Amino acid sequence: MKIDNNLRSIIDNIPEQVTLVAVSKTKPMDLIRNAYDCGQRDFGENKVQELVNKFENLPKDIKWHMIGHLQRNKVKYIAPFVYLIHSVDSVRLLNEINKQGKKNNKTISVLLQIDISDDNTKFGFSFNEIDNLLNSDLMNELNNVKIEGLMGMASFTLNEETIKNQFTSLKNLYHNYKKNLNFKILSMGMSGDYKIAIECGSNLIRLGSSIFGNR
Ligand SMILES: *Cc1c(COP(=O)(O)O)cnc(C)c1O
Numbered sequence: 127m128k129i130d131n132n133l134r135s136i137i138d139n140i141p142e143q144v145t146l147v148a149v150s151k152t153k154p155m156d157l158i159r160n161a162y163d164c165g166q167r168d169f170g171e172n173k174v175q176e177l178v179n180k181f182e183n184l185p186k187d188i189k190w191h192m193i194g195h196l197q198r199n200k201v202k203y204i205a206p207f208v209y210l211i212h213s214v215d216s217v218r219l220l221n222e223i224n225k226q227g228k229k230n231n232k233t234i235s236v237l238l239q240i241d242i243s244d245d246n247t248k249f250g251f252s253f254n255e256i257d258n259l260l261n262s263d264l265m266n267e268l269n270n271v272k273i274e275g276l277m278g279m280a281s282f283t284l285n286e287e288t289i290k291n292q293f294t295s296l297k298n299l300y301h302n303y304k305k306n307l308n309f310k311i312l313s314m315g316m317s318g319d320y321k322i323a324i325e326c327g328s329n330l331i332r333l334g335s336s337i338f339g340n341r
Contacts, residue, residue, distance in 0.1 A: 238276055
């Protein structure tokens with residue numbers, strides 16, 4: 127399968143300030159190389175084992191994004207090289223990432239995942255939980271974690287109004303804290319809804335099937 131055209135037409139049609147993460151989960155190395163040769167450098171994976179394997183076998187200037195649910199006991203495998211963890215959904219996970227950052231003598235960049243959908247199947251902090259966390263003393267104690275912003279996934283629905291409302295609620299939350307916490311990244315939008323997400327203020331989209339084809 128040729129992905130060059132998919133990739134180029136997406137890149138040509140998104141605003142300059144929007145970062146494209148190519149979600150390569152389940153896809154073979156040669157397709158990732160193909161995208162790499164087109165200039166793509168940001169790739170996203172949702173399984174630790176697959177992420178580590180691809181990191182080891184692909185060019186070292188790739189920025190690897192962890193976008194899937196992350197178990198605490200697996201943070202240590204990706205801590206040395208991961209570029210951004212999008213899917214921090216608990217305080218315990220945040221503490222573990224901080225611990226692994228310290229062990230690796232680095233600061234690990236993360237996003238806090240917010241549950242903006244009403245699907246009940248998505249991970250993430252509720253709006254209440256996130257306000258509590260961001261106003262807590264813990265924020266001053268995380269010396270080896272940098273919270274770069276927020277991530278969310280809208281409901282699986284064709285109702286654009288619902289999707290728009292969910293993305294807008296995340297955008298508003300992001301802007302409430304942006305200045306004080308120096309947020310930089312609002313990660314929202316997948317293949318089916320990224321145009322709406324960009325309209326709603328996203329500056330990072332995570333696209334899999336629209337680049338690599340269906341999984
Ligand atoms: C799989 C996945 C994507 C990409 O989904 P597509 O619909 O293929 O674009 C984006 N974000 C997360 C968190 C994912 O798990």
